[in-house]
Amino acid sequence: MSCTKEDLIKRLRRIEGQVKGIEKMIENNADCRDILVQVAAVKAAITKVGALILENYSKSCILRPADERVSEEEIENLIDTIVKFIK
16 A cells, blocks of 8 residues: 555654643543553554555665666665664
8 A cells, every 4th residue: 555745644643643642641640551552553553654654665666667677785775674664
């Protein structure tokens, strides 16, 4: 699933709202379990944003016209990016 820049910004703004909601929950002494559920939701959402960006990056790195070869350096950069993302 490819995403546009606007789609990514919308997702990030939604995440920002979720984080502000967590802050209010903490200020209002909400149940820890409820706060943790929201933290997990934010983690999942930010991981999804990262995965979409990684997908776009991978496609721009690998998908080329038939006469254009992907360099070894580009492949190494892609692998390095994936490793950093999954840590």
